[in-house]
Amino acid sequence: MGLKRIRNMEAGAVLRGMLCACTAAWLVAALLAPDAREMLPGLGRICTLPAQLTRDYFKPELGSVSGAMLNGFLVGALCCALTFLPEAKVTGSTVLGYFLTVGFCSYGINILNILPPMLGVFVYSRIRRQPFGRFIHFAMFSTGLAPLISEALFRYPGAAEVHGATLPGVLLALGLGVGIGCAMPALCAHSQAFHKGYNLYNAGPAAGFLGFAIYAILYRTLGIEAPAIIADLGEGSRTFVNAFCISLFALTLACGIALDGGIRSYGRLLLDTGYRSDFTEKYAPGTCLVNVGVYGLFILLYYNLIGARFTGPTMGAVFCMLSCACSGATPCNVFPMMVGYFLVSRFGTSALNAQGIIVGLCYASGLAPIAGEYGVLAGIAAGALHYCLVTSVPAIHGGFNLYNGGFTAGIVCFVLVPILEHCGRKKRSKT
Numbered sequence: 001m002g003l004k005r006i007r008n009m010e011a012g013a014v015l016r017g018m019l020c021a022c023t024a025a026w027l028v029a030a031l032l033a034p035d036a037r038e039m040l041p042g043l044g045r046i047c048t049l050p051a052q053l054t055r056d057y058f059k060p061e062l063g064s065v066s067g068a069m070l071n072g073f074l075v076g077a078l079c080c081a082l083t084f085l086p087e088a089k090v091t092g093s094t095v096l097g098y099f100l101t102v103g104f105c106s107y108g109i110n111i112l113n114i115l116p117p118m119l120g121v122f123v124y125s126r127i128r129r130q131p132f133g134r135f136i137h138f139a140m141f142s143t144g145l146a147p148l149i150s151e152a153l154f155r156y157p158g159a160a161e162v163h164g165a166t167l168p169g170v171l172l173a174l175g176l177g178v179g180i181g182c183a184m185p186a187l188c189a190h191s192q193a194f195h196k197g198y199n200l201y202n203a204g205p206a207a208g209f210l211g212f213a214i215y216a217i218l219y220r221t222l223g224i225e226a227p228a229i230i231a232d233l234g235e236g237s238r239t240f241v242n243a244f245c246i247s248l249f250a251l252t253l254a255c256g257i258a259l260d261g262g263i264r265s266y267g268r269l270l271l272d273t274g275y276r277s278d279f280t281e282k283y284a285p286g287t288c289l290v291n292v293g294v295y296g297l298f299i300l301l302y303y304n305l306i307g308a309r310f311t312g313p314t315m316g317a318v319f320c321m322l323s324c325a326c327s328g329a330t331p332c333n334v335f336p337m338m339v340g341y342f343l344v345s346r347f348g349t350s351a352l353n354a355q356g357i358i359v360g361l362c363y364a365s366g367l368a369p370i371a372g373e374y375g376v377l378a379g380i381a382a383g384a385l386h387y388c389l390v391t392s393v394p395a396i397h398g399g400f401n402l403y404n405g406g407f408t409a410g411i412v413c414f415v416l417v418p419i420l421e422h423c424g425r426k427k428r429s430k431t
Contacts, residue, residue, distance in 0.1 A: 071105045094307045157223040229399040280327075
């Protein structure tokens, strides 16, 4: 009877249930983590230190594994709560926003620094005189600039010393957060014109350009020394991350198979180009869950094969990459980007398993519609160009834009898509 009732639920309710179950999984993982005694002290460090790229919350000096997982639970619970607001719809964009936000809970985002930008989106909804529930995905996307909030609270205008929260810092953080939250919905609406629908991380260019503007004003224009962009990484936790991810993805896959239409339509979804696609509207809820499970295991397999160190940023990359599983990404149309990364890494200066490249590939997957529409070679070219650009882009925004790779994907689209439109041929075109 229970399964029959679930099969009769609408897609949004099924997806909401998946997000709530994933949130609960973060809490279970926090309690089972090897350093569970450091859960609360670790969360305290995560919330009160700068969050500029790239701070590994698994590293004891910056947080703890259990603290990062508890942080993921708290942030995930807030995101899930938003889906219950009046007029809130759970679509592919909601799933994307949820996994992006929770994914960054192991580096860059915490339960404190996401509140001002989300408040800003609420203010935006009041200005527009529309229910906040219609803007919940923008509330999640606004957290891409959360490191700026931590910077304002605990370090600005210094470049090295963390001075702790001050009244001017609190006011600056609130002002920045409200400004970011009010700007992001409008910028995301126009971002589509920049990449023409070929970047699944639509909020990437929006956050990138906004972060560039804020960074230039706060530091370059005022003549204030900017903090250096330095990766602070720990040793990682391979066994824990693999056990957590395999369990979560396998259970999601099993749930998808159990639902009507979950596996029968999956072959058709795999052949989808991903261009301007919301899988939650085109396929059965079970089919979407199957793709989340299969795609998640596919991502995890890739990172294991290349010998990735499973730090907080690596775990975050897994879930940020997974975020597009309901809005256009499949193993088939993402694989060409992996090939592009692999080919360039053969003569590039950064190894395929370097932390910056690992996180970069996560967002290169957002270029999946290029492979879907124009074929494998175009997808390889997109992945190769993304590899070449992704580690240079942080200097533009000072490392304060967590959607750095999504911003890079937008730049790749700006360069590559016009060439493909003039010289390429879509796979579905007649010869």
